[in-house]
Amino acid sequence: MSNMSNPTTKLSIRGLSKTYNKTVALQPVDLEVKTGELLTLLGPSGSGKTTLLQLISGLVDVTTGNLVIDGVDQTDAPVHQRDIGVVFQSYALFPHLTVRENIAFPLQMRKVPADEIKTRVDDALAMVGLAHAGDRSPRALSGGQQQRVALARCLVYRPSVILMDEPLGALDRKLREVMQDEIKRIHRETGATIIFVTHDQEEALALSDRICLMNNGQIEQVGTPREMYEAPQSVFVADFIGVSNIFSGTVENGQLRTDAGLLPLSADAPAETCAVMIRPEDVILNGTASWALKGTVVESTYAGSETRVTIALDGDKSLIVRRPAKSEDMARGLAVTVSWDQAHARYLTK
Ligand SMILES: Nc1ncnc2c1ncn2[C@@H]1O[C@H](COP(=O)(O)OP(=O)(O)OP(=O)(O)O)[C@@H](O)[C@H]1O
Numbered sequence: 383m384s385n386m387s388n389p390t391t392k393l394s395i396r397g398l399s400k401t402y403n404k405t406v407a408l409q410p411v412d413l414e415v416k417t418g419e420l421l422t423l424l425g426p427s428g429s430g431k432t433t434l435l436q437l438i439s440g441l442v443d444v445t446t447g448n449l450v451i452d453g454v455d456q457t458d459a460p461v462h463q464r465d466i467g468v469v470f471q472s473y474a475l476f477p478h479l480t481v482r483e484n485i486a487f488p489l490q491m492r493k494v495p496a497d498e499i500k501t502r503v504d505d506a507l508a509m510v511g512l513a514h515a516g517d518r519s520p521r522a523l524s525g526g527q528q529q530r531v532a533l534a535r536c537l538v539y540r541p542s543v544i545l546m547d548e549p550l551g552a553l554d555r556k557l558r559e560v561m562q563d564e565i566k567r568i569h570r571e572t573g574a575t576i577i578f579v580t581h582d583q584e585e586a587l588a589l590s591d592r593i594c595l596m597n598n599g600q601i602e603q604v605g606t607p608r609e610m611y612e613a614p615q616s617v618f619v620a621d622f623i624g625v626s627n628i629f630s631g632t633v634e635n636g637q638l639r640t641d642a643g644l645l646p647l648s649a650d651a652p653a654e655t656c657a658v659m660i661r662p663e664d665v666i667l668n669g670t671a672s673w674a675l676k677g678t679v680v681e682s683t684y685a686g687s688e689t690r691v692t693i694a695l696d697g698d699k700s701l702i703v704r705r706p707a708k709s710e711d712m713a714r715g716l717a718v719t720v721s722w723d724q725a726h727a728r729y730l731t732k
């Protein structure tokens with residue numbers, strides 16, 4: 383069954399959901415994934431990321447909804463008929479086979495001719511920077527190298543869609559960053575559509591063309607990293623992506639009444655505003671604005687490229703301020719005022 387979907391849409395998900403007995407793992411979600419994009423599914427533990435990935439791969443049957451790939455309904459297509467490669471966190475390589483044999487395995491299963499297998503395995507090994515290690519045992523490789531082998535074993539099929547479920551979860555920070563660059567390069571070179579699961583918002587910001595933020599088996603917001611950071615639509619998104627200062631309250635005569643005091647709202651603030659969010663880099667200390675909150679410095683942490691200052695405000699509210707390197711020190715107990723440019727405030731309605 384084909385549909386009239388936009389030609390740049392690779393994957394179109396409509397009302398897809400999963401219920402196990404009475405547990406709702408994923409509520410009905412809609413999502414469009416564009417051809418060649420790298421989309422991350424980001425969200426806390428239990429938010430439904432793996433479930434959504436499993437429904438896309440076909441490893442798990444859907445409860446409701448449908449999945450269209452390249453304009454063809456694949457909701458009930460068996461796993462091996464989908465043009466999809468999957469890389470999981472536990473890369474599960476065969477220890478008794480060499481790296482080369484591990485990567486060749488899926489092609490042998492599909493009865494690909496031997497000379498073609500050789501070329502494709504060579505290509506996949508080169509792609510992940512392991513051309514020299516083909517004859518080694520996976521046991522003789524580091525965690526990062528084993529992760530590359532798992533990636534090569536997926537790339538060797540040349541799937542046009544690649545699903546990755548926390549593939550870097552087991553690696554230390556340095557190695558994760560190296561592998562993130564590697565995945566970006568492979569993404570550029572293969573043109574594959576990649577759906578990447580992580581619960582690490584920094585990783586999502588660094589890697590993604592777009593981020594799909596999940597919460598409680600639902601999609602909270604989908605957008606570019608910049609949109610998610612600069613224009614969060616809910617308290618959950620503002621809180622999850624980056625460091626934020628959120629003031630909850632109620633609208634009163636064009637201001638927001640919060641525990642920390644009355645905050646100004648600009649004329650375009652929605653009437654349903656329930657919180658104001660300001661990023662640490664946008665807070666002004668001891669500025670000249672016509673309004674300001676009074677506070678006290680409780681902590682000042684030097685971090686090389688910036689200094690992070692925590693300010694105590696009324697109502698037990700604390701505020702984080704990011705100051706550029708080389709700003710003068712702020713002593714604990716120092717009285718300050720805080721304010722911000724209205725253009726930097728974000729008004730949240732849920
Ligand atoms: N096979 C299953 N049977 C019953 N409940 C399940 C099953 N798989 C997942 N769930 C439930 O569905 C919800 C979503 O799980 P899922 O594994 O998709 O979350 P996740 O976002 O991938 O979390 P994590 O970051 O911990 O991997 C959870 O509450 C989980 O307990």
Ligand SMILES: [Mg+2]
Nearest residue numbers: 431432433547
């Ligand atoms: Mg998971």
